[in-house]
Amino acid sequence: YRNSVLWGGKMNLSYKLGDFHKLSLKNLYNRAADDEVVQLRGNCYDAGNEQNNTGLRFVSRASYSGQLIGEHAFPRLAGLQWDWRASYSLSERDEPDYRRVIYSRNIDSPDDPFVANLSYVPNPASGGRFFAKLHDDNKGWASDFSLQVAQTKIKMGGAFNRVDRDFAAR
DSSP, X not given: OEEEEEEEEEEEEEEEETTTEXXXXXXXXXEEEEEEEEEXXXXXXXXXXXXXXXXXXXXXXXXXXXXXXXXXXXGGGTTEEEXXXXXXXXXXXXXXXXEEEEEEEXXXXXXXXOEXXXXXXXXXXXXXXXXXXXXXXXXXXXXXXXXXXXXXXXXXXXXXXXXXXEEEEO
16 A cells, blocks of 8 residues: 655746846745555465565655846946856655564464564564654855857856755664
8 A cells, every 4th residue: 555645836936127137036845755554465485484564654755946046237337247046955855664574474384373573683574663864955156247248258157055964764
């Protein structure tokens, strides 16, 4: 069984300040989640046992991206143009409690009760629990100046970007 949800939104706005200046705001947001239940039942002939394998998992993801953009023209300054961008983006992933357990019994003893295959050492074949969280922030700024000189366009600028990421898993 799996139930998935996906939704998002986009919003873009622009405002022109006269003939030579324009501001724009661009935004995009997405959110997704998966809720999953897995039940496997049957004989595992390699191990010589009958198994009931159950997994419960929920994962949510979110992302946002936004930009504020400025475009400016200065015709009185030899056609100088100045473009700049400020940006922010966010990514998140949360898996709060993935649970998996395997119960088994000998194939030749169908009247015996199922026993949980648990171990003190982490082992995917015996089940377990998993927790994970990711948070990613990205901030940036860029600026460009361009000037038309005869048949040549000269452009220079700079950019800065900072990423902060935090991830934990257990």
